[in-house]
Amino acid sequence: xxxxxxxxxxxxxxxxxxxxxxxxxxxxxxxxxxxxxxxxxxxxxxxxxxxxxxxxxxxxxxxxxxxxxxxxxxxxxxxxxxxxxxxxxxxxxxxxxxxxxxxxxxxxxxxxxxxxxxxxxxxxxxxxxxxxxxxxxxxxxxxxxxxxxxxxxxxxxxxxxxxxxxxxxxxxxxxxxxxxxxxxxxxxxxxxxxxxxxxxxxxxxxxxxxxxxxxxxxxxxxxxxxxxxxxxxxxxxxxxxxxxxxxxxxxxxxxxxxxxxxxxxxxxxxxxxxxxxxxxxxxxxxxxxxxxxxxxxxxxxxxxxxxxxxxxxxxxxxxxxxxxxxxxxxxxxxxxxxxxxxxxxxxxxxxxxxxxxxxxxxxxxxxxxxxxxxxxxxxxxxxxxxxxxxxxxxxxxxxxxxxxxxxxxxxxxxxxxxxxxxxxxxxxxxxxxxxxxxxxxxxxxxxxxxxxxxxxxxxxxxxxxxxxxxxxxxxxxxxxxxxxxxxxxxxxxxxxxxxxxxxxxxxxxxxxxxxxxxxxxxxxxxxxxxxxxxxxxxxxxxxxxxxxxxxxxxxxxxxxxxxxxxxxxxxxxxxxxxxxx
Numbered sequence: 001x002x003x004x005x006x007x008x009x010x011x012x013x014x015x016x017x018x019x020x021x022x023x024x025x026x027x028x029x030x031x032x033x034x035x036x037x038x039x040x041x042x043x044x045x046x047x048x049x050x051x052x053x054x055x056x057x058x059x060x061x062x063x064x065x066x067x068x069x070x071x072x073x074x075x076x077x078x079x080x081x082x083x084x085x086x087x088x089x090x091x092x093x094x095x096x097x098x099x100x101x102x103x104x105x106x107x108x109x110x111x112x113x114x115x116x117x118x119x120x121x122x123x124x125x126x127x128x129x130x131x132x133x134x135x136x137x138x139x140x141x142x143x144x145x146x147x148x149x150x151x152x153x154x155x156x157x158x159x160x161x162x163x164x165x166x167x168x169x170x171x172x173x174x175x176x177x178x179x180x181x182x183x184x185x186x187x188x189x190x191x192x193x194x195x196x197x198x199x200x201x202x203x204x205x206x207x208x209x210x211x212x213x214x215x216x217x218x219x220x221x222x223x224x225x226x227x228x229x230x231x232x233x234x235x236x237x238x239x240x241x242x243x244x245x246x247x248x249x250x251x252x253x254x255x256x257x258x259x260x261x262x263x264x265x266x267x268x269x270x271x272x273x274x275x276x277x278x279x280x281x282x283x284x285x286x287x288x289x290x291x292x293x294x295x296x297x298x299x300x301x302x303x304x305x306x307x308x309x310x311x312x313x314x315x316x317x318x319x320x321x322x323x324x325x326x327x328x329x330x331x332x333x334x335x336x337x338x339x340x341x342x343x344x345x346x347x348x349x350x351x352x353x354x355x356x357x358x359x360x361x362x363x364x365x366x367x368x369x370x371x372x373x374x375x376x377x378x379x380x381x382x383x384x385x386x387x388x389x390x391x392x393x394x395x396x397x398x399x400x401x402x403x404x405x406x407x408x409x410x411x412x413x414x415x416x417x418x419x420x421x422x423x424x425x426x427x428x429x430x431x432x433x434x435x436x437x438x439x440x441x442x443x444x445x446x447x448x449x450x451x452x453x454x455x456x457x458x459x460x461x462x463x464x465x466x467x468x469x470x471x472x473x474x475x476x477x478x479x480x481x482x483x484x485x486x487x488x489x490x491x492x493x494x495x496x497x498x499x500x501x502x503x504x505x506x507x508x509x510x511x512x513x514x515x516x517x518x519x520x521x522x523x524x525x526x527x528x529x530x531x532x533x534x535x536x537x538x539x540x541x542x543x544x545x546x547x548x549x550x551x552x553x554x555x556x557x558x559x560x561x562x563x564x565x566x567x568x569x570x571x572x573x574x575x576x577x578x579x580x581x
Contacts, residue, residue, distance in 0.1 A: 013155025016148050018196055023145030027138045047303055050084040051296060054091020059098040083307040086247045090296045090303075093223065093252065097289040099195040100219075103202055104285035119147030152199075177217040180210070181260060184221025197222040198288065202281050212276050215284050216263060220291070224256045243310045250306065255295030266291055321393045322346075322400075323372050330403045337413060340404065341542065343397055344424045346372060348538055350390050351431040352467055355531070357383055358438050359460050360445075366467045387435060394428050397421075419549070423541035430534035433527040440524045451512045455500075455521060459528060462496055466532055470539060483548045487555065490536045497529045 123143035130137035187197040201218040204210045210218075227249040259266060266287060270276060276283035299306070320326060323346050324339040349371055356366060363370075373389050374381055381389065401421050409417070444456035466489070473485040504521055507513050513521065540552055 009155050013152045014196060014200070016152030016155060018152070020145045020148030020152055023141050023148060027142035027145055047084060047087040047300070050087035051091035051094075051300075054088035054093075055095045056091075058092035058095025081307075082243060082311065083303050086251075086303055086307055089248050090251055090299060093255075093292045094289065094296060096194060096226075097285070097292055100198045100202070100285040100288045103195075103199050104281040117147070117151075119143045120151065123147065177213060177260075177263070180214045180217035181221040181224075181256075184218035185225035186221075188222045188225025194222040194226045197225065198284075202284060205280050205284055212267065212280050212283065213263065215280070216267060216287050217260065219284060219288050220256050220259050220263075223252050223288075223292070227252045243307075246310055246313075247306055251295065251299055255291065255298070258295070258298065259291035266294075320376065321373065321389055322396055325396060325400045330400065330407060333404065333407050333409060333413065336400075336404050336407075337417060340397065340400060340417070341420050343393075343400075344420055344427070345542060347390065347393055347397060347424055348427050348535070348542070350386070350393065351427050351535075352470075354383065354386050354390060354431055355434045355463060356467070357386070358434050359441060359463055361460060361464055365464060366471060383438075387431070390428075390431060394424060397424055415546070419541045419546075423538040426534045426541070427538040430531040430538070433531035433534070437524045437527050440520055443520070444524075449513060449517065451507055452517060452521070458500070459524075462528070462532075466493070466535070470535070473539075474543070479545060479548065482543055483552070486536065486540060486543070487552065490533070490556075493529060493532045493536065497525065500525050 123140040127137065127140040127144065130140055184197050184201065187200065188194045198219055201210070201215045201222070205212065205215040267276070269290060270283050270287045274283040274286055322343055324342045328335050328339040330336045349367070350373055352366065353363060353371055356363060369375070373386065398421070401417060404417060405414075441456060441459065444452045444459075447453060469485070469489050469492075473482055473489070476482045476485065501522070504513070504518065504525075508518055540549060544552065
């Protein structure tokens with residue numbers, strides 16, 4: 001045996017072990033993922049059953065993180081209570097000890113050559129003849145993962161055995177058990193796999209590099225280390241993730257403190273079942289199971305208290321996106337109709353804000369103060385969050401409209417509601433256009449071609465001019481004046497569209513832009529113009545009387561007929577893409 005520590009053999013073994021765990025987890029989830037999800041959702045009605053489900057599913061899947069994701073999904077969907085979710089997480093801690101038993105029993109009792117190689121050889125050949133995604137393919141993946149698990153363990157074992165030939169264990173006894181506790185936690189946090197840390201502890205113990213007490217401290221540390229991954233995943237996330245993450249942290253920390261404090265007693269308890277001087281690796285696997293079972297027994301009576309305490313720490317705070325609808329019952333139909341109109345106007349303003357920020361236009365050039373979304377939460381939203389809130393607000397508007405329709409309404413009220421809801425659909429279609437060309441705007445702004453930079457600034461000016469004009473006409477008191485200004489604004493949008501196309505054609509003739517740039521410019525201009533038209537249509541339905549709306553639509557129909565006679569191509573205002581909801 002080589003008396004030097006082969007670090008690369010150890011790292012190779014660790015990498016192969018982790019890869020084997022990854023293959024096992026993915027293969028089992030592919031083979032029986034739906035069955036496990038069904039079990040988690042159906043067999044968690046009581047706390048004992050929830051713990052049992054956590055033990056069984058984690059024992060088979062060998063991924064407490066996968067079980068955590070299932071639990072979070074079911075809690076978020078209201079299928080599982082918070083207390084039962086905590087119970088499943090506790091059970092998953094016991095389930096993870098199964099890997100230690102497999103490694104301890106098979107990894108050090110059976111020859112790797114006679115055990116791992118047949119798995120790898122037969123399953124690897126069969127994999128080549130299996131259809132990806134099929135059941136045989138996933139079964140082969142499972143067997144290959146199992147083989148890699150023990151092949152990696154063998155590499156780690158050989159590297160430790162080579163090192164142990166010339167190593168005096170007394171040299172590291174002065175570090176104290178705290179060192180191994182922290183080492184176990186750190187290794188698990190870095191690798192995000194407690195099974196790998198425990199495998200390292202088992203191989204070091206098998207090679208007599210560490211004592212049983214040191215190995216036990218590493219195992220406790222590995223249990224605590226698993227909480228770091230879950231806790232980091234819960235930071236900045238939703239309320240449910242925070243509660244589950246902190247319940248996992250509290251459970252593992254308290255269990256770890258109890259196990260570490262009573263380490264001597266637990267080791268003596270293990271000694272009643274296993275002779276740890278002759279069979280230390282089995283003893284360490286048993287220790288891992290015993291202190292996790294002990295933790296569940298201690299916490300079981302307090303699951304409800306823990307859940308209620310965490311709910312108080314993280315109370316449910318529903319983000320209220322609506323400004324008017326929550327205040328107005330649908331039964332008062334007059335007030336409800338007015339609130340719905342105001343809420344759709346609010347939706348339009350939030351959409352304007354999104355579009356301004358896509359083109360990096362300062363809010364204050366249009367709005368004098370923060371809009372309700374950001375005013376309520378007290379911070380600036382990212383474009384992604386702003387868009388998500390706008391979609392949710394539109395959903396709430398439509399739900400309120402559906403409830404209002406169920407009331408006893410007069411025909412005039414029904415027609416009015418259809419009109420304003422149609423306005424909301426046009427507004428949403430306009431913002432979808434802007435979302436679709438956001439990347440193109442960024443490309444134009446950062447392009448080396450000065451003509452593209454110039455057109456980006458032109459889009460900037462066109463949008464700002466539109467919104468300033470809309471702000472002015474919304475402040476007008478006379479309906480007739482509003483009608484004229486809105487019609488003029490629509491004609492102005494059409495003129496800018498024609499001018500843009502003419503300028504682009506001139507730039508093509510002068511070789512100022514390439515072919516791909518021509519296509520991008522024309523597409524972006526089309527979607528930009530459509531978005532502007534849709535916003536005008538939204539304002540038309542929100543601000544004008546039914547008679548004025550009819551006049552406006554007739555004028556647009558007449559204009560479309562004239563344009564068709566003149567042979568004008570592209571972007572007609574009458575097509576479903578621009579005027580539809």
